[in-house]
Amino acid sequence: SQQGEEDPQALSIQEGENATMNCSYKTSINNLQWYRQNSGRGLVHLILIRSNEREKHSGRLRVTLDTSKKSSSLLITASRAADTASYFCATLRQTGANNLFFGTGTRLTVIP
């Protein structure tokens, strides 16, 4: 079963607007990561937030983590057409195999 699920499945916004994507997960985690995938390409790591952190920034990206609600959000500010891609959250569980479990992704379209 999937560890993480993103919401919404698809999001369409105008260039310059902010985009917010959410991720929910089921078990306790060590860290949560966000990845981006352009059409027909591999995934690219964006940002990692550890279980003892609540917020992290990287450029136009802001990630929050609420371990009590088992949820995270990714905010992209001042979006650009080049941000059009699918975004995935991935969680590293505290127990079991040392690997990441990916959600089903949010497809973001930024309209110029």
Added chain:
Amino acid sequence: NAGVTQTPKFQVLKTGQSMTLQCAQDMNHNSMYWYRQDPGMGLRLIYYSASEGTTDKGEVPNGYNVSRLNKREFSLRLESAAPSQTSVYFCASSEGGEDNEKLFFGSGTQLSVL
């Protein structure tokens, strides 16, 4: 610095045929992974290798075998391909360790089994 290189990029097989997907990384990473990506399912881990000489099953290992040939290379073999194995396959690598750091992905192999 090529990162993670996968070959081939595209492949069409008939049911029952076998093939090997190749993956190599030049970042001196300890851990390597094989994922498959299906529409609506996200990425699912097939096999991984935490370090050279070790391999372990992931979520969906049935129908696959892997070989960690050396620190750089990690191959995925389909012994008898089935239509259910039609998917996009991604190899990834990471430095590894207790608190797994970010993954670096290859560009993928699109496999169709007829």
